[in-house]
Structure formats: structure tokens, C-alpha cells
Amino acid sequence: MGTGGGRRVGRPRADRRPDSGLTPRAELLDAAAELFTTRGYAATTTRAVAERAGMRQASMYHYVSGKEELLAELLESTVTPSLVCARELLADDTVPAERRLWQLCRTDVEVLCGGPHNLGGLYLLPEVRTERFAGFHAVRAELKDTYRQLLAATAAGGALAKSELDLRTDLLFGLIEGVILVRRSDPQRPVPAFAEATADAALRIAGI
Structure with missing residues (x-):
């Protein structure tokens, strides 16, 4: 089946971040942990978390509702x-x-x-x-x-x-x-x- 002009399936990865083998949610948590503890929670945008995890911001919302959910899970961990x-x-x-x-x-x-x-x-x-x-x-x-x-x-x-x-x-x-x-x-x-x-x-x- 040709791709034609169809919608691309899956989440594109940032070129600078190799595939880690983690699940998308785990990658988001790892990215959030890094950014929240280095840049600060308030200064970290959802876009920055998504990009650090190697995905588009829109794709991020397939896995988490936003920054608060990521912070809550990191705290509980x-x-x-x-x-x-x-x-x-x-x-x-x-x-x-x-x-x-x-x-x-x-x-x-x-x-x-x-x-x-x-x-x-x-x-x-x-x-x-x-x-x-x-x-x-x-x-x-x-x-x-x-x-x-x-x-x-x-x-x-x-x-x-x-x-x-x-x-x-x-x-x-x-x-x-x-x-x-x-x-x-x-x-x-x-x-x-x-x-x-x-x-x-x-x-x-x-x-x-």
C-alpha cells in the first residue's frame, strides 16, 4: 500500500535524541525529571518536555494530560x-x-x-x-x-x-x-x- 498523501502514523522523534527503548510515557517522565530539576517546574513548558522526549507537543497528550500529571507521578515515584x-x-x-x-x-x-x-x-x-x-x-x-x-x-x-x-x-x-x-x-x-x-x-x- 502506498503512503500517498496519507497521515503519518506514529510520533516523529527529534534527531538529537536516539531511541532509548523506553515507552513514550517513560520517555516523557525522564524528560520532565531532567527539565523540572534543572530549569525549574514553572519555567518548563510542555513543548520543551515533548521535544526533549523526542516527540511533537500534540503527540504528548496521547500519553499524559500535561505537566501536572508528570510532576505527580515523579513525586510518587x-x-x-x-x-x-x-x-x-x-x-x-x-x-x-x-x-x-x-x-x-x-x-x-x-x-x-x-x-x-x-x-x-x-x-x-x-x-x-x-x-x-x-x-x-x-x-x-x-x-x-x-x-x-x-x-x-x-x-x-x-x-x-x-x-x-x-x-x-x-x-x-x-x-x-x-x-x-x-x-x-x-x-x-x-x-x-x-x-x-x-x-x-x-x-x-x-x-x-
Whole structure:
């Protein structure tokens, strides 16, 4: 069958970006992660994301509704792996709670600092406070509650009054998320050693 003057099927790729083997949606997420963390969310247009992913702007809307959907998925990707780990640790009462809490802290730091882009830095965007990102806030709240439950299961945490337990949880969780700023100022810091040192400091804050 000849092509004639028919409409071209598929999405044209930018010449400067070789085929990565990713799905179109994954390419858009990767492009958005790069641009949001280097240019800034507000300064990044949907056209720039599409072009970086190697497609036309009109083609982009076959896969995502726009920048907000991309940002929401990127944010959730910084929490979901930690939440999966947290649920498993919470269910495993064969390991002392102190050790499980330390493992969660270490894993969470590795997730926040992992990958080629500092996605944790997106937490600081004012746009993230809006209702559009309720899904991210829900999984983040569940993760924080798991921290609280693990802390309460330790000998030190179990001796705390509810208000003090809540405060210690806030401080511990705040320290873990604070690695975002440290990572931004020193992106070359080795992640494994940084994660372990942060987990050690987190347990000291927790009183363990």
C-alpha cells in the first residue's frame, strides 16, 4: 500500500535524541525529571518536555494530560519504593524494631538520593501544596505513619507519651526528607555511606 498523501502514523522523534527503548510515557517522565530539576517546574513548558522526549507537543497528550500529571507521578515515584519497603518491615516482627527502623531510614535516603535527577528537590515546589497532588500526599502520609509505628515498637518509642512520639516522628521524618537539601548542595556525595550515616543520626534523634 502506498503512503500517498496519507497521515503519518506514529510520533516523529527529534534527531538529537536516539531511541532509548523506553515507552513514550517513560520517555516523557525522564524528560520532565531532567527539565523540572534543572530549569525549574514553572519555567518548563510542555513543548520543551515533548521535544526533549523526542516527540511533537500534540503527540504528548496521547500519553499524559500535561505537566501536572508528570510532576505527580515523579513525586510518587520518590515515595512508593520506600512505602513498599516500610510495609514489609512493619510486618516482619522477627527483626528488632530498632533495626527495622534503621533499615527504613537508610532505604528512604537511598530512594530520595538515587537516580540521575534530584527528584526529592521537587518536594520544595509551591505547586506541590495544591489539591492536585493529593495522591502524593496520601502515600507520603502513609509512609510517615509507618515510621511512627516502627518507632512506637522500639523500647525507647514505646516509653513515650503520644505527643512526644508524634514530635519524635516529625523530627525523624524531617531529617530523612532533609537529605534533599544536602544532596542538592553536594550531588557527588556517595549515597550508600550518606544513607547509613543519616540512618544512624535519625535513630539518635528518635532516642534510640
